[in-house]
Amino acid sequence: MHFIGLFALAAGVVLGGQVFDVAVYGTTPAGIAAAVVAARNGHRVVLVEPTKHFGGLLTGGLSYTDFRTQESVTGFFREYMDRVLQHYVATYGKESAQVRDCFLGAHAEPHVSSRILREMVGEQKTLTLLTEWRLRSVAGGGRIRSATFDKGTITARFWIDGTYEGDLAAAAGAPFRLARESTREYGERFAGLLFFDQGKILPGSTGVADSHIQCYNFRVIMTNRKENMAPVPRPAAYRREEFMQLIPYFTSGRITEVYTESHAGIFRWQRIPNEKSDMNDIKQAPIRIALPGENDGWPEGDAAARAKIHQRHLDYAMGLIYFLQNDEALPAGIRAKAREWGLAKDEFVDNGHLPPALYVREARRIVGDFVFTEHDTQPAPGSVRTAVRRDSVAIGDYALNSHGHQAGGPLYPTLVEGDFSFSTTPFQIPYGVMVPRKVENLLVPVALSATHVGYSALRLEPTWTAIGHAAGLAAHLAVSGGGTARAVPVGQLQKLLHRDGAATIYTSDVAPGAASFAAVQWAGLHGYLSDIVEYKTAVLEPLKKRHGLQYSFAFPLHAVGSDMPLDDRLRGLWAKRTPCGNAPDAKTRGAYLEAVYRQCGR
Secondary structure, X not given: OEEEOOOXXXXXXXXXXXXXXXXXXXXXXXXXXXXXXXXXXXXXXXXXXXXXXOOHHHHXXXXXXXXXXXXXXXXXXXXXXXXXXXXXXXXXXXXXXXXHHOXXXXXXXXXXXXHHHHHHHHOOOOEEEEEOOOXXXXXXXXXXXXXXXXXEEEEEXXXXXXXOOXXXXXXXXXXXXXXXXXXXXXXXXXXXXXXXXXXXXXXXXXXXXXXXXXXXXXXXXXXXXXXXXXXXXXXXXXXXXXXXXXXHHHHOOOOOOOEEOOOOOXXXXXXXXXXXXXXXXXXXXXXXXXXXXXXXXXXXXXHHHHHHHHHHHHHHHHHHHHHXXXXXXXXXXXXXXXXXXXXXXXXXXXXXXXXXXXXXXXXXXEOEOOOEOHHXXXXXXXXOOOOOOOOEEEEEOOOEEEEEEEEOOOOXXXXXXXXXXXXXXXXXXXXHHHOEOOOOOEEOOOOOOEOHHHHHHHOOHHHHHHHHHHHHHHHHHHHHHOOXXXXXXXXXXXXXXXXXXXXXXXXXXXXXXXXXXXXHHHHHHXXXXXXXXXXXXXXXXXXXXXEOOOEEOOOOOOOOOXXXXXXXXXXXXXXXXXXXXXXXXXXXXXXXXXXXXXXXXX
């Protein structure tokens, strides 16, 4: 890997005037995945980051990654997790607390994530990494020829926008949407202006579209290990009056905790290795570390506007912690509890131990060939699975989840408007969500095509990274075939994904690495797995908790049961689906699927 940083020379000297096969803008995990995968497939790739921070949220504070079941994490993100696990096993031992707290590699200290992602990039000798190259303009209209940055110009045959904000796509002229659709536009229950509490949509929810953006916050890495604690600084812009509303909650005893694993405090305490926590916002807490309504200018803001919003959120988060630790109007016991945790000295050492990345939950969303909605996360009629998407290139498994848009106002003073959480079924993600209209040689795996509600289930690093993995392979096919994003042969792309151990449909019992993985994935794309469970007699049991608040064991009723006998009902249904030749004469489910894959799928 070639690295060009802050003191880069002029682009013509540094880059030698070369034309790259693939250019990726944004070192989010999805952008990194796309760049690494394209390079692994033999291409000259440039990975460009507008700031000095590498790795997006995964190295910037979000260390307690969001997914529901381990079975949903495959491909590049699973490889990253495996490397995290190997790091903690090698460093501390297989039975160590660090290995336990990393939860199979899902939870990593930011400096560990940064090192592993940099290693994955550095292993690719045809990949050039540029940092602090901020985009200025794009040339080429409907087909990007080159992009000009503040340090030079890059020319590439194919482009991938890996930013949270969709900055490259917007500069290239791709259409996009901001904020929320109305309930009428796509028939989504959670669209538009919404008040939601205790699983219910409340009166006053109009469902009207508006211009507000889901709120952001910092994920603050803290520790209670005394020798590794740094004090929380009093921000220069500290305003005590912002936090005084908390005093009655604590003095009355209505709230007794500051940091909590439940929803009963101010900060959501989430354990990561080495006695650290990834402190997060708690939805509908009396006071939040998010600032609903104060980030609306971020998506289309320039660098100065974003820097101002970034600083305001950082000052607020640090001010809140400082207030809880020091304000004498609070009970002494509360202040003592708040002081049990401090900033981790060994994290973000070049940034005063402060998190460098604002949690941009949502910004622009491109208008693509497929618009992912709330409906794509729910069971299809007469099925326990979501509707089959033949062009699926990734999967997701998380709730519909928004942290809200603005204060509830006089109608519901204690609620944040637009805050919701609702259950989903593991879902497929079609290729078209990252194919923008009007730009031929561009894919957008992060600021992708979805409604606000649909995006709320997609906006997670493992899911974005899975789509980024697919984008890297699609770029490989486009460059190799001389075509556009829209001309990529999705069937061939799916075969490459399955080769890489990346799932295109959820199964609870056939994991990457299994001999039948590719066959089962192909069968799922052709509807076979949707026939397994008889909908009328199915009983969907509650998810069984596995770890913390959000992690569960495998989603029920999504097993293949490869070793189970193939009964007459299923044999008849599968015979009708078999697209070529005669139905295989097999005795088990797995044998049938492997036989039909050999016969029709290769």
